[in-house]
Amino acid sequence: MLWLHDQAMGHGLDLRDEFRSAAELAFSFLVKDLGFASAELTEHGLLFRGDGLCVDVWLIEGHEPEVATGVAVVGPDGWKGRLAWLDDLYIASGCGPAQDVPGSAPTRRSTMKRVHQQAVALLRLMTHLSAPELRQLITRCTGS
Template sequence: MRRRTGLVELVHEEGPALFTFLLAAGFEGPERISDGIAYHRMGLHIEIGHHGGREPELGTVVVRGDRRQSLADLYTAAGCGPAQDVPSNAHSPALVRTRLRQQAAALQRLLPTLLPGEAVGGGG
């Protein structure tokens, strides 16, 4: 568990700098949650977390109402690119850092689909 705690702490420490574009899109956060960080705005919440187990992974989940969907599923469904753009395996600090960057980039690309009709700024 000590190793997992260290990987979650990496998300707490390094994730906010990579997801600053969410603040420009009207989200509040980051909020520290048990497995990572979360951002919120009316009707839309985004959680980025590290999950241990046999196959540790970094995952981003988009919550709208009572529906939770993975970033990878939304990304591919929206035609933003293949699921390979949003890998999740993350068993080491180096992989957690890489996955944070990849998932931030994928979320930034998907954001206009999640916020139709809104100008979504760059940066991040």
């Protein structure tokens, strides 16, 4: 795993590192099955780049911690459009209710559970729609 540097230094994993490890594993279908590049470390979590799409998986810490996944269209020139949130895309596509894509993560355990739930929802969305349909939906949901 990419994020085990703290253990090598004699420390246990902090929440952000544990989140990144869990997200890398849960969203590995993007790389293994859908041809996305391996996860890139970002300020908020991980970024997966694919052909015409990118997926951001965030851990938003603070007073009300949250796990959030966004999908954006990437143009042929590499320009990344506005991010559409997974829960909005999931509902708009008819995949199911917002309850299938919870974000609230007040505990370490709930954070790991949200990562898994959002990965499952993204997989369902991406198998429900073709790539062009998903890109059109993202454009509709972001108004761009």
